[in-house]
Amino acid sequence: MTATLSLYNASVPGLIRMMDNLEHILRMGQTNAEDRGIDPSVFLTARLAPDMLGLVGQVQVATSIAKACPFRLAGTTPPVYDDQDNASFDDLYALIERTRSDISSVTREQIDGREAVEFNVKMGPVERSFTGISYSSGFTIPNVYFHITTVYNILRHNGVPLGKLDFFGGPSALG
Template sequence: MPISLYDATVPTMIQMLNAAQGWIEKAKASDISEETIATACLRDDMAPFPKQVNWMICHSLGAIEAVRKGEMNPDLEDPTTELEQMRLNLGAAENKLRALSIGELESFVGQEVHFVYKPHDVDIPFAGEHFLLSFSQPNFFFHATTAYAILRHVGVDVGKMDYLGQIRAAAV
């Protein structure tokens, strides 16, 4: 049985957005200040934690919205630096993804979508499925992994099971 575009994207996005909410709960419960977390990054040439969290949303729910309208532009706005608001934003994105239908995602196959970054004259055309699977999904995991790594780097007590969140194991 072939896997659907929905199955290849949405459940894992939901899993990781939910997991990230747990990381933030652990960060809030730690002795590490919000300011320390908000300014933390892995290297000077990488974005700090709030942007990594924001880009998780951009490459999950934002990617779905981009295919709907046929265009994605990079989100260059400064995101919230408040941990609770980040958690709420992740939860809102998760809930909107839960409301998606399989049929809508399947309608994205073959639909044209462009990644447009005007300051650098970039316009990359994709078919909807390739945009989600070869552009947004890898970006989503990059930013999720980076956000998680930043929390570990500053001393938040998160481990591999926190990163994975609620896996979808099948009863045998």
């Protein structure tokens, strides 16, 4: 059987994988905080620069963008989460699990064939126009990677011994 690259294949499996990787990075951070006797809030509120979101905010944005993608590609409204309760590592794991579940709920049949379908997304005060493929490959995937990389960098900057393989979900994730 020959695999083909479809809009579904280019988005949904990778987004789920990115959520798995994000969870791995956070678990490394939580374990490191426990091992070093550091209050978890030190990591959860840390940021790379004063004008950037802290770790919790980075996770919230990564999950928000990731979960919206398949719904927008399918032409449906993405679920909205109440991000007020994300104050612990366990809260972030629950957010990631909910995101994975919502991403997985959109089917291949709902997405494939919609590569050229045009739609608008309101981003703050501005509305942007996309096609399915430009939204997935030009907006969603780069943004999710950016915010997950920032989580990785925040933890790394705070002494968590993360390596490149951890970004990909750990050594066992690559097979």
